[in-house]
Amino acid sequence: MTTSSSSVYHVSPSSQRSPQAPLSIGLLGMGAVGTLMASHWRQHKVFALPRDHKSVLTLNLFTPAAQTAEQQTAEHQQWQLPCWQGEPLDWLVLTTKAGDTLTALKPWLNHLPRVNNLLLLQNGMGQQQQCADWLAQHRLHTKLWAGISTAGAYRRAANNPQGSEVVFAGAGQTIAGRWAQENPADNDNTDTTPLPPGIESVRDIPARMREKLAVNAVINPLTAVLRCHNGELVSNPLYLPQLQALAAEVADLYQQLHWPLSQDLSERVQQVAQATAANRSSTLQDILAARPTELVFICGYLQQQAQSLGLTLPLTARLMRQLSD
Ligand SMILES: NC(=O)C1=CN([C@@H]2O[C@H](COP(=O)(O)OP(=O)(O)OC[C@H]3O[C@@H](n4cnc5c(N)ncnc54)[C@H](OP(=O)(O)O)[C@@H]3O)[C@@H](O)[C@H]2O)C=CC1
Ligand SMILES: CC(C)(CO)C(=O)C(=O)O
Incomplete structure (x- = not known):
């Protein structure tokens, strides 16, 4: 596990061992960042929320040599995630592009009452408040969180049955905090819910x-x-x-x-x-x-x-x- 001197984890695929009880985590947006996060949470109970609601999703991750401190050789990993069928989730982590946020969430609306925390881990701003308004409109009490990451990954074509893989391009810092309102003064800075491993909790996420x-x-x-x-x-x-x-x-x-x-x-x-x-x-x-x-x-x-x-x-x-x- 790669850690800094504080409690900040620097995301590196699969190298981290969970210090906490297994969490149930759904991932919506199984592209570059989604695959990297899934790799990171291999010790947890992770479900995929694929667009086609298929029963199982196969992920492929390539980590070039020396990308992480303890890894000297390049590594191909392939593993499978079951599709979420509405089991209770501690976290639903959304890693689509910003513009796909609500389109991706809407088909899962009926299952969302079983989600305790929804984390939007994306670049850009505007979609967080759209999502907060949408949750309120549907009277959903899921707690909304927002996060950003400086980890790097990209998708490329590959010679495997899925025809593609995600390449881990660089470790980085991932931070998240409660999203209540865009005005930081209205945010709930006191929420101590443990985040999925590798994500640092910050109190001022809109400012960050x-x-x-x-x-x-x-x-x-x-x-x-x-x-x-x-x-x-x-x-x-x-x-x-x-x-x-x-x-x-x-x-x-x-x-x-x-x-x-x-x-x-x-x-x-x-x-x-x-x-x-x-x-x-x-x-x-x-x-x-x-x-x-x-x-x-x-x-x-x-x-x-x-x-x-x-x-x-x-x-x-x-x-x-x-x-x-
Ligand atoms: N890649 C990186 O290094 C970094 C990315 N980010 C940010 O993270 C976010 C995600 O980026 P990235 O992972 O690169 O993007 P990708 O395009 O690799 O992944 C997005 C995924 O979302 C899926 N998706 C889109 N719409 C839906 C839907 N309606 N239902 C289900 N799945 C859907 C896509 O599926 P399909 O392929 O079928 O369209 C794709 O698998 C962006 O905001 C980006 O800016 C932040 C830091 C670093
Ligand atoms: C920081 C920067 C500009 C790095 O390329 C980035 O976040 C992006 O490309 O979206």
Whole structure:
């Protein structure tokens, strides 16, 4: 098990041993992050919620050599998850893309009264409040949690009966907290429900998500329009001023919204772009694969916030137009 000096676990597939009694956990969204999480929770009772409600789901995970401290050789894992039939769940963890949240949940509505805690482990913002409203509309008392992760994984074609596998691309930190309202003052900071292993409980999840959102609101649309790796936003003298201008626009909005940022946004974005220099942003990857992006839940969410104050975000709006052309 890989742990830091605090109680934070750094997610690494299957290497972690559970320090607690087995939890029953449902996973909705069996893609890259869903498979990584399922691997991590092999000691628990994990169910899949596949779109087709099939009885069993086969997962394939490839971990390259030396991806985790204790693992020296590359490893292929294949295992199966039973499909959830409405058994009581401690946790339902949703790992679809942001835009698929409610579409994925709706077919399971009748079973949701048997779910104690629902965790949305996704990038973007906006879908958490949509989900909170939807749960309230259906008088469901499931406790809603939101989380973000810096672990990395991607899907690729593979020579197995399923035709694909998930590649573990890097360990990271996963945090989550109760989502009551978007206003942090209204959140329940006292909930001590133990989270599934590998996820650190934080008291200020909306604030933590906003910090991440600000970085994504700069790197993701720019790399998608410029069709470049993250690092080029800093190393290319034509791109750096665009990064700085967009960061200033987003930082100004945060100031107007009274959303604190722990660091100068332009500096923070440059650090993240350099730390992930060889990566293609998730938005660029989606565009190259002709998949819908999550920008509506990143830039679009900030545009809505700006609109609520009677403001506009001209640079963001131009990038969004360029990407919709
Ligand atoms: N990949 C990464 O490294 C990271 C991703 N994230 C975030 O995590 C979230 C998930 O990303 P990722 O795992 O990469 O995405 P993937 O596209 O790999 O996985 C999403 C999964 O959700 C499934 N899904 C979509 N709609 C439904 C539905 N209606 N019912 C059931 N399943 C459904 C998809 O199924 P199908 O394939 O059939 O469409 C797919 O298996 C995103 O918000 C992403 O930004 C955050 C940090 C890192
Ligand atoms: C931090 C960053 C920009 C890394 O690529 C990311 O979160 C994403 O691509 O969505």
